[in-house]
Amino acid sequence: MLRFAPSPTGDMHIGNLRVALFNHIMSKKRNEPLLVRIEDTDKERNIEGKENEILELLSLFGIEHQEHQLQSNNLKFHRAMALQLLHDKKAFNCFCSAQTLDAKRDAAKEAKIAYRYDGTCSNLHAEEVIDNMAPFTIRLKKPIHSITVHDIIKGESSFAPDDIDSFILMRTDKYPTYNFACAVDDMLSDVSLIIRGEDHFSNTPKQIAIHQALGYDKKIEYAHLPIILNNEGKKMSKRDDASSVKWLLEEGYLPEAICNYMILIGNKTPHEIFTVANAITWFDLATISKSPAHFDIDKLKFINREHLKMMDPKELSRYVGFADEEIGRLAKVFLDEAGTLKELRAKISTIFSPKEVPEEYREGFDVLRELTLKAPHYDDYESYKAYLMQHSGLKGKNLFKPLRILIGGSEHGPELSDLYTHLKNYLKEVVK
């Protein structure tokens, strides 16, 4: 079982999408089911509707899952496991208040030393516990030995007990912390491979410590994906437009192209342009680079253009608001100067919109327009051109410039013959 575990607290981030995509690919490669677990334990931060948004995006990107869970539904298991750990003396009740803890943390920071839980409540007598009516958290006793994480991408890393520390499992409100809920759920779902972002790397020894304390010794494989950096070399955040999957989609990047780029970046692939289905055949987690990768929108655009070129004309025409493959072909002609659906839509739209004509071409434009309105249907551009030349007396620049504006909407653009070929059935509409 593999799992993708997003929290419904914000817009889908490009890094999340990448994690989901890699899980999907590995699930296919290993022929193991994929679980989508919505991590909704933070009731304050949950946003209504985000869960469905995530699910819709996954399906838009062709990421299939076989199982679905709401983490909050597993609360009874979290509580039972916490009780078990308490009973086994692997965990203890901690009565330290948040204020006390904060003060100690600040003091440590002031003294420039690493903050560690000082063990105040780790060896309380039973009477001290039962007599204490203050709210409490439950903490895991820090492990005795170091914990080594074996990561498919990063290799082996070892963490000392002090760095793992006696961390909190259950909050005063009786709800589990992220690490605890996650560790318990992964165990209960019999997860075999965890693929997630590198920002979870330092949580891994903690989750392993929980598994060890619970006596769970099934081997789980880990793969932590390097962070995606923005232009400044910092982790991509909400501030970066391109970090939002929704934004990329609105800008006119194709899901196929985004997937292609997500697999390409920070990786060695046999080809540069490919589909997810194709990637499943050669994809290998072990080839992924250990260092963070910079997001390069130019490269994405290049890839997007390549996917647009490969797209079925009929499908492309739907994307730009038509249902005629001839318009799809027309759009492909504009691919030379446009790289996204948004740009393509703008190009097509100017063709069908009222034209802005510079004064110097106004006269020629009007003449050509009138002639086109009265013209019989010509199947090829050469005949149409000959007709215009004969009846207008225009030639050279004085013919081509206004003509280009008339049927292309712009002084610059693709070959007029290409334009005409795909537009001839729409000519009267275009010039009206």
Place this chain on the structure above:
RNA sequence: GGCUCCAUCAUCUAACGGUUAGGAUUCCAGGUUUUCAUCCUGGUCACAGGGGUUCAAAUCCCCUUGGAGUCACCA
């Protein structure tokens, strides 16, 4: 600051001890084009620094420097 990880062109990467350090994107120039772009051709640009090991180091080891992630009763 502690912990963990990383280090080849501006960016993504190739090289797995012996190459004029290769490719792609970007950028620039020329050609093509009635036009801009595409396209074609060409060009600029990299082994972070210093020590070792070795006949031989981008590649192995160490140090320095630089970068990233993370250090919550968030996930």
